[in-house]
Every structure is written in structure tokens, then in C-alpha cells.
Amino acid sequence: MTEMTLVEAVNSALAYELDADDNVIVLGEDIGVNGGVFRATVGLQERFGEQRVLDTPLAETLIAGVAVGMAAQGLRPIVEIQFMGFIYSTIDQILNHASRLRNRSHGRLTCPLVLRAPFGGGIHAPEHHSESTEAIFAHIPGLRVVIPSSPARAYGLLLAAIRDPDPVVFLEPKRIYRLVKQDVVDNGEALPLDTCYILREGADVTLVSWGGSLHETQLAANALAVDGVDAEVIDVVTLKPLDVQTILDSVAKTGRCVVVHEAARTAGFGAEIAAQLAEHGLLNLYAPVRRVTGYDTVMPLYKLEGYYLPSVEQIIAAVREVLEFG
């Protein structure tokens, strides 16, 4: 057992799988000698060589497209995109190719690649470095979208993503890259995908979140507990395909739900969860589903980003609202 931060857990998972499987290739910008701008790949090129840990030219469409070609030949490419703000030129490759190659060729060619990118706000980064646009990817058929929120889950989920036979977009909440240390067993054990994780059981209200916002969500749940409100906290983890059953079961018990995410509200992934609750769980609800989210504004530069991100107080206020409804 080793104490690790989330970013160290990512590094350990990459190292484990590079060691275990010759088909694994890590590629991206500045990931070699430099170890990646967040140091997620530090030491890997030294240990596994330039053939396995590959610095690419500065061209995101190329990187994603190259990964599609490698994957079609049976390799397991793991791409690092430096920041989510630069992921958009890979969307053509992800949407038109990676996510549909299996379907187009009826399984003749497949695309077991992982596209990793740090995302989200809260680190006072420059313009274009702080957005949360996971919903764009959650809309793409044939894809998996996975977001860890703790070191242990980052380790196990990344291993699962690498071993998955289909393409996975793996988004790492950079705000919590080094927020906490946690004991992680570096034994190569993957965690299950396509399932929500219940982080805290409770009977009064269901809090649903993912990524960085889980930090505030859990703080809110702790504060509410002091006041005698027993919140259940669900980490969605795999946005696509969504394990809606876990959320429905929880809401069947609590009758109340607040969804928390950093991304802008309109057509954010919270809308999908609210819609599914309306379709399949309406009669279990005592109050409307509330969303605590970023605003439908352009993500502000860092002087105002603290106002943009969902706060513990906002979450508590939303919970009070659904508890007092009707």
C-alpha cells in the first residue's frame, strides 16, 4: 500500500499496464522527458523507452487519429491531451472514427484506445484551461466517458479503461490532482466501469456528482450530517453508459435529489440525470430535482472562477430547498 495523490495514481496505473502489456503505448505532447505538464507520465519514458512512451508533434487531430490506427492494429494506445481546452480538434476522430469503427466494420476493426485529459476549473489557470465539457462526449454513441474523483478510483478505473475493448474518454479533475493522498494498492486490480459508486449512504436526500465537484458535495454532506440531515452521495464515475439504476434506487429511498456539476447547466449531464428521474422515478420524488452547476456563461478567467464553481453553501441551500419543498 502506498500513499498517493490522484495524479500519482494515474502514473502508477500507466506504469503497471505498460509493464504488463506490450501493446500499451502512451503518446501525447511533452509526456516523455518532461513527464507531462501535470507530471502524470513522469519517469515512464525513462523506464519503458521512447517506443512505448512517445512525444508527438503538436497536433491533436493527428494524435487522436494515430491512436485510432494503432488501436485498429491491436495496440492499446493511451493518449494524453494536455488540457481539455485543446481536446476539441480530436472530436472529429472520436466521433467519426474511434466510437464507430467497431460498428462500421461489424467488429472486424475495433478501437480500444483511451483519451486522457485533465479538465475543470479551480487552479487559476490561463484562458481555455478550466472548462468542463464532458457532456459533449457523453452524447457520442459507442464511447465510454469515465471520470475518477479519488486516487484509488483513478488507479482502478484507468486500468479498466485501458483494458476495455472499446474507446474510453478518461477525464481527470485536475483541481483534485493533488488535493488528497490516499492509500492505493498498486496490484493491477481494475475497478468496474459502467457503474455508479455510492460514497456515502443516507436516507434523506440523494446527492449526485462526479469529478472535482464531489469534493464540495462531500463537504456539504458532512455539514448536513451535523444538522441531522442524512445525505446519500453518489459518484457517477461512468457518465456513458450511465448506470441510472443506482440513482433510481437511491431516489426511491430518499425521494429527493440534487445533482452537482461544474459544467454549464443547459444540456449539461445533470439534465440527462434529471430527465431519467422524470421518466423512470417521478412517482418516488417528493420534490423537483435540483441542479447546482456552473452557469450558462463562458467560463470566466480565474479572478471570478470561484463564483462560477458550485460551492458547498449552494449545495446545502439546494438540499434545504428540496427538503422543505411542498
Added chain:
Amino acid sequence: MAGDQLNAEGVSRRVASFDIRYTQYLDMEGRPVQPLPALADDPEQIVSLYRAMVLHRTFDAKAIALQRTGSLGTYAPCLGQEAVFAAVGAVMREEDVLVPYYRECGAQLLRGVTMTELLLYWGGDERGMNFEGPRGDFPCCVPIASQIPHAAGVAMAMKYRGEPRVTVTVFGDGAMSKGEFYETANAAAVWNLPLVFVANNNQWAISVPRNEQTRCETLAQKAVAAGFAGEQVDGNDLIAVMTRLSAAIDKARDGGGPTLIEAVTYRLSDHTTADDASRYRSEAEVEENRQYDPVIRIRRYLVNNAYWNDDKEQRLEQECREAVEQAVQAYLDTPPRAPESMFDHLYEKLPVAYAGQRDELVHKGEKS
């Protein structure tokens, strides 16, 4: 020093220079314009490629007819560019990988994709991309140039595994304005990949002529900026395309890195069956270009050398018609897919999240 130049501001020095070669062996009459390369010593191969080109042309015409009568979707004909694709199909080895765009049925046929599979694809059925022949080849690619980086990834896998295999990717003149071409060319040189870029410069990208696509004198020279060799061939001259493509593929196989071959052709047909080229180019221009027809040129060469005659031609036409008819029949007789099979290859295993939608579709298909 050579290349030094004196101008008003002082002396500047030439730090780079390039030249682009153009190769042609046969003139329009099929007569050699220079001594023929070694492959001309194997007339059997040339005859067999001529036969493949005629089959391709017969298939092409039939596909258009099927579209016109409602039995096929939009189809991209290949009239006038058959030599390029016959060469690609002939020169590549079985274990190599073709990463095509959408106009090279001829190359796909030579690599073992069947006409029935091609018709299935253009007839709106994914099963046509699950072809039995070249299992590692990519299917057609519609988003222009987006297949080019795949070829670099495939070539990278070959190189990583130390296999003596080569990747060939094909695209049009329009595709060479896109970032994917430039990005991949650049990386192919950096990584010294076993990758051959084949540009089918058919002078048009739908309605935009080649000279409005780029001010480069040749498309081949775009390779130079990426740091590797580019050259032009007469794309209507089967022997020229084969010779230069062969050299590029051998070089790639021997670790010599990428090459760009610009095959200069002309698109004699509409862009697709959904296009009407008379809106943007003159019949006179098309007529002018018919004299360079690659099928006629290689036939003249074969006839000039008594490798071919009218009798053989008539038999070939008959054979091609029959083969195409058979393929069309097999296509038309293919049982339709169950609608819910659209869920079958979405993921390796359909996630529970979508099982309900699949059921929905099963019921949607039921007659009430």
C-alpha cells in the same frame, strides 16, 4: 557560394532547395516515350491488371445504373482514375494495409473485397465494411482526409512490431488542403514511418478546381515541407504509377520512410451520382481529357505489342458483364438485417443502459 544572392539589404544564402520529378512511360497511343521499366517484361501481369481495370469500369457503370434505378445509394464513380487504383491494388502485398477514401473500388477489388460487399456498402448496409478479404484494411472514409492519420497509426504499429509491412493511404487533391494531411505528413517524416501517401489529383474537389485549392505548382511538393520526398506520376499511365509506387513501397518496407506520390488524373464522371458537373465545368474540358483515358492507353500498349486483340476484348467484356451481374444478384438477394442489429456492434457487449432502447426498437418493428 552557390545560391548566394545579393540584394539591397545584403547577401542572403540559399538554405534549402527542391525539385519535383514527373514520370511517364506511355504516350496517349500507348507508345513508349522512354525505355520501359523492368515490370514491362511481365506482360501477363499487365494484361491481368488491364482486365481488372475493365472489370472496375464495368462495375462502376453498373453501380451508376443501379443508383439511377433506385437500387443503390449515392455512389462515387471512378471513371478515368482506374490506373491509379489498379496500381495500388497490384503493388501492395496482402499483409500491407490500405487506408482508402471513397473512390478506390478498383484497389479494394484487387485486394479481395468483393463487388457484392462494395454494393452492400454503397447500398446502405454496414455489412459491406466487414469484408472477408483484406481484414486489416480500413473501410471507405467519407470525412475528407480524416483517414490519413489512421494510416500513420497503422504504420506506427507495423514499425513498433518490427514487421516488414507497409501502409498505403489514398486521398484526393481537395484532401490535401486539410490539416490532417499536413499533420500526418509532418509526423510520418518525424517518425520515419513505412507509409506511402497516394494523392489522386483528379483536378476537381466537387466543383472546386485544383488551382483554387492551392497555389503550389505541384501537390507532390507538399511532402518537401514535411521533410520527405514527393513526386508526380502520370496517373493515366499504369506503368508509370506502378513503377513509382513500387519504388516508394519498397523504400518504406526497407525502413526508408514515407513518400508522397501525386498521380495526375482527371475525374471524367460527376463527383458522385448526386452531382451534376455541368454546373461548374464545360463539356469541352471533359472531352479534352477523354483522350488521356488510362484504360484506352494501356489497351493500346497491349495491342501494339500483340498481347491483346479484339477477340480477347470481346470475351473480356462478356466476362466482366457476367461477373458484375452475378455480384449484383448476390447483393439484391442478401437478406435484410434485423433492425435491432444496429445495437450489435456498438460496443463489444451492449451496456445494460441501452438494452431498453434495443427492446423499444424491436417493438417499433412489429406490425400492430
